[in-house]
Amino acid sequence: MAERPEDLNLPNAVITRIIKEALPDGVNISKEARSAISRAASVFVLYATSCANNFAMKGKRKTLNAGDVLSAIEEMEFQRFVAPLKESLEVYRREQKGKKEARKDKDKKADSEEQDKSREEENDDDDERMDEEEQNEEEEVDN
Numbered sequence: 001m002a003e004r005p006e007d008l009n010l011p012n013a014v015i016t017r018i019i020k021e022a023l024p025d026g027v028n029i030s031k032e033a034r035s036a037i038s039r040a041a042s043v044f045v046l047y048a049t050s051c052a053n054n055f056a057m058k059g060k061r062k063t064l065n066a067g068d069v070l071s072a073i074e075e076m077e078f079q080r081f082v083a084p085l086k087e088s089l090e091v092y093r094r095e096q097k098g099k100k101e102a103r104k105d106k107d108k109k110a111d112s113e114e115q116d117k118s119r120e121e122e123n124d125d126d127d128e129r130m131d132e133e134e135q136n137e138e139e140e141v142d143n
Contacts, residue, residue, distance in 0.1 A: 009042045048072050 015038040019029055029037075051072035052064045059068075066089050073081055 008046065009038055010045065012038060015041060048076065051075050 012034070015034060018041075019034060019037060023029065048069065049064070049072075052068040055068040055071045056062065056064050070082055070085060070089075073079075073085065
């Protein structure tokens with residue numbers, strides 16, 4: 001767990017980026033306001049995590065999953081965020097699935113290349129053995 005309460009705060013750079021994306025161009029925010037938003041965001045994340053953990057415990061699990069978080073958001077009465085979160089989750093899952101399939105394809109290609117290479121090496125070894133056997137036969141015939 002955290003040693004100090006400040007350790008639970010979200011990184012300032014992340015908070016600043018989120019604030020800049022949410023505000024129109026030309027609007028500035030004071031350092032004090034940014035700090036207050038950072039604390040509020042950290043409290044929100046801790047509360048959402050606690051609620052999600054309760055759902056996981058009810059399910060007799062130790063690992064939080066996306067369903068637990070969505071249920072926690074609903075319980076916290078933030079229903080309007082559930083639909084966008086579900087959409088984001090689907091996009092994320094599709095991206096991960098695409099990456100996983102691309103990795104599999106890459107691994108298959110690498111495996112087939114390795115097999116081709118090892119077949120070539122085996123063929124080269126066989127050719128060398130045949131050459132040696134032919135030389136030995138020729139030497140035996142000469143003797």
